[in-house]
Amino acid sequence: MRYEFTGTVVRIFERVSFPSGFSKRTILVADDPNRERPNNAVFDFFKADEAKLNGLREGDRVKVGFYVNANQSKADPNRWYVSLKGADVSYADGAPSPRAVPNGTAPAGVQNAVDPKATDTAEQEDLPF
Numbered sequence: 001m002r003y004e005f006t007g008t009v010v011r012i013f014e015r016v017s018f019p020s021g022f023s024k025r026t027i028l029v030a031d032d033p034n035r036e037r038p039n040n041a042v043f044d045f046f047k048a049d050e051a052k053l054n055g056l057r058e059g060d061r062v063k064v065g066f067y068v069n070a071n072q073s074k075a076d077p078n079r080w081y082v083s084l085k086g087a088d089v090s091y092a093d094g095a096p097s098p099r100a101v102p103n104g105t106a107p108a109g110v111q112n113a114v115d116p117k118a119t120d121t122a123e124q125e126d127l128p129f
Contacts, residue, residue, distance in 0.1 A: 003067070005029060005031075006062070006092050008059060008061050009059060009061075012026075012056060012057075012058060023046070024045060024050065027043050027089075028040060043085070043086040044083055045086040049086060049088075062091060062092055063092050065088040065089070069083050
């Protein structure tokens, strides 16, 4: 099932790569960063979906489409981890980015949803837990 979260980009983390070739970029989004206790959500964008973050900046108001994934710990089969897998990101007001992207790729806002069942088994095995 696909969900959406609208908020302000608080932080864009650096790309993380693993020896197997698996990589991801993560963003932190808050529903209202000016509230005393904002609702924060961290979204991971994997492989080709990482490019959807190009052109985003901290402070941008965005709508993130995502899937909820649960992964079992390799060390403890009774422990599970939940992650929010980013599928797409667009500006909350629907407007395209006024900024040019340095590497010439299209700005964020591609609306193609990712099928969560299409995730490679190798990706699941390469998770750091």
